[in-house]
Amino acid sequence: MTWLRLAFANLGLSPLTSAVNVLLMTLGTASIVLLLLAGSQVSDTMSRDAKGIDLVLGAKGSPVQLVLSAVYHADVPPGNIPLAAAERWANDPRIARAVPLSLGDSYRGFRIVGTSAEITDVYGAELASGRPWTQTMEAVVGAAVAESASLEVGSQFAGAHGLGDGGHIHEYRPYRVVGVLAPTGSVVDRLILTSLDSVWDLHAGDHSHDDKAHDHADDEHSHGGEAHDHEDHDQSSAEKGHDHAEHDHSHGDEPHDHAGDDHSHGDEAHDHADHDASNGDDAHDHDHDRSRSEITAMLLSYRTPMAAATMPRQVNADPDLQAAAPAVEVSRVLQLIGIGLDGLEAFAWILIVTAGLSVFAALYGSLHSRRRDLATLRCLGATRSELLMSMLLEGLLLSIIGVALGFAAGHVAMEVLGGWLESARGVALTGWVWLPIETALLLGLFAVGAVAAVIPAVQAYRTDPARTLSEN
Amino acid sequence: MAVIGPSGCGKTTFLHLLAGLLRPAGGTIRLMGQDLSELRGAALDRYRGRHIGLVFQQFHLMRALNVRGNLQLAAKLARCSVSNDDLDALCRRLGLDGLEHHKPSMLSQGQAQRVAIARALVHRPPIIMADEPTSALDDDNARQVIDLLKETAAAADAALLVVTHDQRVRGLLDSELELRAPA
Secondary structure (H helix, E strand, C coil): CCHHHHHHHHHHCCHHHHHHHHHHHHHHHHHHHHHHHHHHHHHHHHHHHHCCCCEEEECCCCHHHHHHHHCCCCCCCCCCEEHHHHHHHHCCCCEEEEEEEEEEEEECCEEEEEECCCHHHHHCCCEEEECCCCCCCEEEECHHHHHHHCCCCCCEECCEECCCCCCCECCCCCEEEEEEECCCCCHHHHEEEEEHHHHHHHCCCCCEEECCCEECHHHCCEECCCCCCHHHHHHHHHHCCCCHHHCCCEEECCCCCCCHHHCEEECCCCCHHHCCCCCCCCCCCCCCCCCCCEECEEEEEECCCCHHHHHHHHHHCCCCCEEECHHHHHHHHHHHHHHHHHHHHHHHHHHHHHHHHHHHHHHHHHHHHCHHHHHHHHHCCCCHHHHHHHHHHHHHHHHHHHHHHHHHHHHHHHHHHHHHHHHHHCCCCCCCCCCHHHHHHHHHHHHHHHHHCHHHHHHHHCCCHHHHHHCC | CEEECCCCCCHHHHHHHHCCCCCCCCCCCEECCEEHHHCCHHHHHHHHHHHEEEECCCCCCCCCCCHHHHHHHHHHHCCCCCCHHHHHHHHHHCCCCCCCCCCHHHCCHHHHHHHHHHHHHCCCCCEEEEECCCCCCCHHHHHHHHHHHHHHHHHCCCEEEEEECCHHHCCCCCCEEECCCCC
16 A cells, blocks of 8 residues: 555545546646647748748748748749849859749649759758759659659659649640659658749740740640640650750740740840759750749858848849848747747646646545545554645646646647648648657646645645544 | 543543543653653654554544555554455454455445454554444444454454443443543
8 A cells, every 4th residue: 555546546536526637737738738849840840941041032022921932832922033133142252052943833732843953952852763853844853742742753744833723734744753852851842843944934924835826825825726735845846856955046035935846046045054043964955035034032042141241131222122031030930920829828828727726626625525534544643744745646646647648648639730731731740759848847737736735735734633533 | 441431521532642642731641661742743643553553433444445455554554564464364354355345435334343443453553442432333233343342452462442431331341441521
């Protein structure tokens, strides 16, 4: 027989009351644990995704929106910017790395990002299989994309216009998967990466593939009746041994069109083998007029921290551009999230306090019916301190059971919620982590029951056995 | 020994003084050669637990514990090691075998009284004190309880002190001390 067993047995005398106390403690603890896990992981994920990105160039508008869209791919971008304007800053000696982004299409909810090869350096991503893209319409997919959309090297898919579901599908020009990235735990896992040219090919504004037959300006593709479609276009090009490099591209002043065999280029003739963004070093030549091309954003990394003091202000003076520092915007977003989390956390603490008060009420209320038990224990040889300890133990037990269940429930709920969020929102959260602060929280919450039992325990300590037993 | 007297004469107070639950306003109480006034706090509690077995009129068994748990608790509070075999033997001697796992609420009054007596004996104290053990019993049962107390105390080689106002106890114990209410 131990005091622990006696405490358990005493709690069993009022099973419903004990169960309610445990339930309150469980709910409060689970809520706090869930909020802690979610808040911490969201914060870590946001910081990790923004690591290595000092500044984002984009269209004028909300800097938070720019960062959310360009760094976290969680919002629509505020607009496009001229590539030439962005490149002026990218070539600034204070910049160590510049990664252009061109957004607009998606596949099964995963964003297709026209970019350069350096984007893998930003997120520390490595190929798990395949190779980087070298030509237009070749794509490297993130690990989550590959798993969710069952894509592998050699797979083909057609992007849909827009960043959500329901957009026009570019069936005429499918992408071909040439590489799959290893999981990184960052946002790149959920991206489909390709060259800027690929995106430009599909979204060149007044994009006409053939002056007679094919026009998909604003992505309202209207195909002519002369049997020209993009599938045919690609196939026919291949069949003919069509290679852009073999063309005598003559670039005109007009926005480029690349209507298959009828590329006409003007005097700014260039081939995309020279483009940073094209990622191409092979026979891929293209016909984009870079001076008129637009991108969605550009991710910049400073060569020196000193750049942070001057560059954003200078960029913002440009009428076409906005500079947003992810570190600043992330902290702003986290602050906004934090306000919501604080409210929820306050509610959770109210539950904990309620649980503590409930434990107090239950133990204090039981004192009257247990006065004789306590007096009898003294007669049998129990000391005052042992009575005090036994009452504290009962409160502590209620806490330990409730808190243990609450921690388990909080972590399981986080895992379940994380699974749902990952599939629905692309936010990877897990319940199978233990935060350092949880240890302190665990011990603190254990103490709640003991603290709630202090007054009943002191009353037990003061039990006068002779007087109590004489009351018969 | 029987301590007999009318209600209100101070029998229970006398018992509480002997058990160290109350302190005398004057004089000295020696129990087994120990001056109880020399013991304070936890030391007095431990002395009581180790040397005295108390039987209450209303038994005061722990409701949350079964018969075996009540006996084990008493042994623990007396800082006395009792084996399972010892517990089984005690239960058999008091006719409690088969009831070890019953909660007090499941026991008849007679069974509960025998558990209370077993609890007072489990740690083999040298002194057993019983407070009004027969007041709620009919003649036959009162006699049986006194006989049981005498037998078990004799078997445990313990002194037995029965405090009662029940005149039926007169002559059943070896000696008597009669208390009278103050005039």
